[in-house]
Amino acid sequence: MALIEDAGHTAIDPDTRTPLLVLASCPVENPPEGATRLSGKLKVRIKPNTRAFEAYGTRSIAESFNCNYELNPEYRRPLERSGLMVSGVSGDGGARIIELPPPSWHLATGFLPQLSSEPGMPHPLIVAYLEAALALKKLKTKGAERPETLENRWDILYRDYPEAYEEFASVPYSKSWLDAARRITGFRGKVVADIGSGTGKSTFEVARYPKQVIGIEPEDAMRKIAMENAAELGLSDVSFLEGRAERIPLADNAVDITIAVTAASFYNKENVKSFSSEAERITRKGGHILVLESAPGWYGGELAHVILGKRRTTWTETWKDRIFEELGFKRRDFYLSSDYGTVEKAIRTYGFIFGKKAIDYLRAHGKTTIKWKARIYYKQLSP
Amino acid sequence: MKEELSIGIIGDFDPNKPSHIATNEALKHAADHLSLRAKVTWLPTPSLVPLQARMEFDRYDAIWAAPGDPESSEGAILGVKQARLWGKPFLGT
Numbered sequence: 001m002a003l004i005e006d007a008g009h010t011a012i013d014p015d016t017r018t019p020l021l022v023l024a025s026c027p028v029e030n031p032p033e034g035a036t037r038l039s040g041k042l043k044v045r046i047k048p049n050t051r052a053f054e055a056y057g058t059r060s061i062a063e064s065f066n067c068n069y070e071l072n073p074e075y076r077r078p079l080e081r082s083g084l085m086v087s088g089v090s091g092d093g094g095a096r097i098i099e100l101p102p103p104s105w106h107l108a109t110g111f112l113p114q115l116s117s118e119p120g121m122p123h124p125l126i127v128a129y130l131e132a133a134l135a136l137k138k139l140k141t142k143g144a145e146r147p148e149t150l151e152n153r154w155d156i157l158y159r160d161y162p163e164a165y166e167e168f169a170s171v172p173y174s175k176s177w178l179d180a181a182r183r184i185t186g187f188r189g190k191v192v193a194d195i196g197s198g199t200g201k202s203t204f205e206v207a208r209y210p211k212q213v214i215g216i217e218p219e220d221a222m223r224k225i226a227m228e229n230a231a232e233l234g235l236s237d238v239s240f241l242e243g244r245a246e247r248i249p250l251a252d253n254a255v256d257i258t259i260a261v262t263a264a265s266f267y268n269k270e271n272v273k274s275f276s277s278e279a280e281r282i283t284r285k286g287g288h289i290l291v292l293e294s295a296p297g298w299y300g301g302e303l304a305h306v307i308l309g310k311r312r313t314t315w316t317e318t319w320k321d322r323i324f325e326e327l328g329f330k331r332r333d334f335y336l337s338s339d340y341g342t343v344e345k346a347i348r349t350y351g352f353i354f355g356k357k358a359i360d361y362l363r364a365h366g367k368t369t370i371k372w373k374a375r376i377y378y379k380q381l382s383p
Numbered sequence: 384m385k386e387e388l389s390i391g392i393i394g395d396f397d398p399n400k401p402s403h404i405a406t407n408e409a410l411k412h413a414a415d416h417l418s419l420r421a422k423v424t425w426l427p428t429p430s431l432v433p434l435q436a437r438m439e440f441d442r443y444d445a446i447w448a449a450p451g452d453p454e455s456s457e458g459a460i461l462g463v464k465q466a467r468l469w470g471k472p473f474l475g476t
Contacts, residue, residue, distance in 0.1 A: 108475030117409035133445035342470030
């Protein structure tokens with residue numbers, strides 16, 4: 001984002017040192033007495049692949065101007081470099097439509113589209129604007145049937161809101177856990193068990209490489225979505241079975257690699273131990289076991305201290321490190337960040353899970369990305 | 384029943400300004416075209432200076448910045464910023 005300090009408008013302060021908006025150069029020849037500098041109908045060229053083009057569906061239109069000011073051309077390049085798009089330009093090269101890149105629908109015009117709207121002949125930009133509002137509203141009313149947040153009740157999330165989990169799991173990450181995992185062992189041509197596969201996000205991601213992936217998930221609602229997604233993706237080498245980390249429904253030495261990706265299966269020492277012995281049973285000699293978790297103190301990512309009301313340095317899940325170490329696992333850390341695009345989306349997905357305190361923080365700070373520190377516990381079984 | 388969209392307009396409504404009247408009417412034309420109802424609320428710019436007022440933006444499905452010189456350019460700019468921060472569809476004319 002370009003930062004223009006004290007951006008000025010020469011109508012407000014003629015002597016401003018940062019004249020972002022200035023008197024329009026004179027594209028209208030011999031304007032009538034009393035008319036504004038930009039007045040009457042002017043041709044505007046529309047840039048393809050923009051919100052404006054989506055709305056107009058044409059490269060050139062005539063619009064009604066009644067304006068004295070325009071974007072100072074000197075500021076155009078820096079603004080464009082920082083993401084602002086000039087999507088409509090008049091014959092003299094002046095910026096007449098500007099917009100922000102998706103996912104937002106933010107558009108401003110130097111003309112008055114409302115002046116050329118008539119009953120039965122609405123203005124295409126205004127129609128597109130209302131369509132964007134309607135789309136967002138529908139997304140939210142779907143969410144209105146559910147509470148604002150589950151306040152970290154993952155059990156309810158898994159059981160009753162698998163779509164919300166799916167949405168959370170689908171947020172783009174700066175890098176994949178798989179990149180880190182592949183540095184520990186290759187997946188190509190292998191048979192993999194994915195424990196706590198949820199709606200299948202990790203299963204499908206890993207399915208790009210191996211021969212076969214079997215997802216194991218106790219929650220019916222999650223497994224149902226996973227199977228539907230597998231069918232939709234046309235993946236025949238992926239299957240899902242009912243089962244839990246402590247009791248995996250697979251034969252001894254059935255797989256080459258066992259993974260558990262933020263599987264929420266590890267509440268205490270006992271169940272880490274039962275997972276570990278089950279994983280060792282189903283994984284062949286020389287195979288790998290990989291467990292991906294948030295690093296201790298990074299529950300909910302960088303907002304851990306907000307969500308838990310504690311400082312990261314004074315709160316760590318060291319018991320988990322200790323038990324995995326006892327069981328012969330090594331560990332490796334890496335950072336990633338999830339990008340929600342808009343604050344609304346962050347509140348709807350992340351906030352829905354992590355609670356009111358997280359929502360207030362996202363809103364107050366306008367946060368759209370969350371940084372995470374992730375930890376992989378891994379072990380190679382002796383051949 | 385028709386779906387209703389709530390539109391908040393940042394601007395100091397002046398019934399003598401044809402562009403303001405046209406804004407209300409154009410929203411109706413577009414809403415009719417989409418078989419929607421547009422509920423329009425004008426938000427005077429000086430009222431948008433306190434944060435409390437901008438927190439009310441949550442009730443609007445989209446924000447519009449009206450033509451004409453705002454009474455409070457600070458309020459107008461803060462309003463536009465809020466719309467962007469919350470990812471509200473936005474049109475400035």
